[in-house]
Amino acid sequence: MAEDAQSQVEGESGKGSRKKLIIIIAIAALLLLGGGGAAAFFLLSGGEDATVEAVEPVRKEALYTKVRTLEGRPMFVVTLQSDDGQRHYMQAYVEAKSRDQEVVDALELHMPLVVARLNTLFSTQKFETLMTIEGKRALRQQAVETVQSIMQDKIGRPGVESILFTNLVMQ
Template sequence: MAGNETAEETPADGKGSNKKLIIIIALVGVLMLGGGAGLTYFLLAPGEQAAAGATAAEPVQQDAVYTKVRTLEGKPSFVVTLQSEDNKRHYLQAFVEAKSRSPEVDAALQLHMPLIVARLNALFSSQSFEELQGIEGKRALRAEATELVQSIMQEKIGQPGVETILFTNFVMQ
């Protein structure tokens, strides 16, 4: 009987050892996939190690927050009449956004939007059509608008807050 038991445990055609081999290969494959996924996660995901590595002297850059500068009616653009040497009427239409790095500054911009719009309207309508035709004139206007909004934010919240003013659309006629 002992001879019969050993014969039954080891099949003659070898199917049992093939099943074990397939199971072992499958387990090794699953372990390799899991290890690769874990390695990928730790290499590509922003982790606590990156945050811990940042020093106090090197501030962490926050994402930009863009605030559309709108009139009280919700219009996204400014339309003003420009001064001109040829005594013709020229118009400027500008879509304006303020770039900051803080949701608190965004909230302050929203709160003080009527003042910002009024002062930007005055700034835009005091411009010369001839000066704004060149790229330097547009850059100078953007710098003036940035300084204006920063001064308003300094006055209202105690910090400039706004990085820059952007013209997302600028049309003159």
């Protein structure tokens, strides 16, 4: 009887140790796979973030300058040429967009010249042309080129990105 009890204990401990060994091996394999996967994720994703940050350019904030006369009037009022013989008027509120404080300062310093050239440009326009979207776009592009020309002469670079008509009324 003692021998039977002894063999039973040895058989159960052999089966138990095998189960424990299998469980330990399975846990070790899971830890190795999980650790390897986590390491790969962190190593690969860290390299991509570094390249994305290096590629993105830094953009300065846009600065807007109201184009106004010496009296402080924020608008242009001009008589337009017309084929129908009637008088037509245009009132325009104009702002210059740039991204450099030096350009803003130069615009303010040379505002009388900017206003005079834009007045000349606006007063030579035809009413019928400005009634179309294409005519307004062309006028805006001409205004950009005029102001950029002035800035090129005064500070050595165009500086102004665009000219915006914040209000444009024609009658």
